[in-house]
Amino acid sequence: MSLKSYQRNFLEFAISQEILSFGSFTLKSGRKSPYFFNVGKFNKGSTLSAIGKFYAATLQDEKKLDFDVVFGPAYKGIPLASSTVIALSEQYNKDVPYSFNRKEIKDHGEGGNIVGAPLKGNILILDDVITAGTAIRECLAIIKENDATPVGIIVAVDRQERGTSEVSAVQQIEQDYGIPVMSIVNLELIIEYLKEQGGYDEHLSNMKEYRDMYCIKK
Ligand SMILES: O=P(O)(O)OC[C@H]1O[C@H](OP(=O)(O)OP(=O)(O)O)[C@H](O)[C@@H]1O
Numbered sequence: 225m226s227l228k229s230y231q232r233n234f235l236e237f238a239i240s241q242e243i244l245s246f247g248s249f250t251l252k253s254g255r256k257s258p259y260f261f262n263v264g265k266f267n268k269g270s271t272l273s274a275i276g277k278f279y280a281a282t283l284q285d286e287k288k289l290d291f292d293v294v295f296g297p298a299y300k301g302i303p304l305a306s307s308t309v310i311a312l313s314e315q316y317n318k319d320v321p322y323s324f325n326r327k328e329i330k331d332h333g334e335g336g337n338i339v340g341a342p343l344k345g346n347i348l349i350l351d352d353v354i355t356a357g358t359a360i361r362e363c364l365a366i367i368k369e370n371d372a373t374p375v376g377i378i379v380a381v382d383r384q385e386r387g388t389s390e391v392s393a394v395q396q397i398e399q400d401y402g403i404p405v406m407s408i409v410n411l412e413l414i415i416e417y418l419k420e421q422g423g424y425d426e427h428l429s430n431m432k433e434y435r436d437m438y439c440i441k442k
Contacts, residue, residue: 225412225416227417228282229417231408231409234409237418241324242264243271244262245261248260253355253385255385257434258430259414259427262329263380264351272309273362275304276308276310277280278351278408279307279378280311281324282378282427284316286340286376290375291345291376292345292346292347293345294321294323294347294348295322295324295347296322296324296349297325297351297359297360297362301349301351301352302324304351304380307405308322308349308350309321323341323343324340325339326339329360331402338370343367346375348371349374351363351378351379353380353381353399355361355377356393357393364401377397377400377404377406379394381408381410382407382410383411384440385438386438386439386440411431411435415435430439
């Protein structure tokens, strides 16, 4: 697997902003991870603008994917989807509608639990990460209830981790729904980047050890 220039730029940016950190982090799964991707740090205009550009660059790279609407699951998917459609419009002249769900149903005013463009046609789901896949499965159900068609999913980082079976949660979704799950980068590419940069020897060996223990073989 080799890094594309936007992936290298994304990793350089994420490390410099301490959005991607190396050390020892306990995950919800109980696993002790040597790295952590913290979306909570996309908390100012410049970083939010930058992440939207990286999602947009990835989508440009996946040209075969034909989508009509970007859907950002509440809550963290909302600013990410907003920032990505701004980047698609400003950088690639693609004016893509977007929408998102409310976590609580609103029973006054316009009502409903979808805000933004109607969910019609081919829908791309955009979120930060997939862990067990629960949030994405909920979105897929919402899209189907609206008679729209999910055509793909994009996340920032694919950790490529196995759950209870041999496949990862991402692969399970791809198998169950027959749609691709894309990511700006994945664990393999992070490892590639650390090798390429040099000077990360200890983190690199911890990352490889973690990959061999918990991750899928590609
Ligand atoms: O694959 P899963 O196991 O569902 O985990 C991933 C989801 O969890 C987080 O959102 P969360 O549901 O915590 O909501 P939030 O965006 O409001 O924080 C994250 O933003 C994903 O949507």
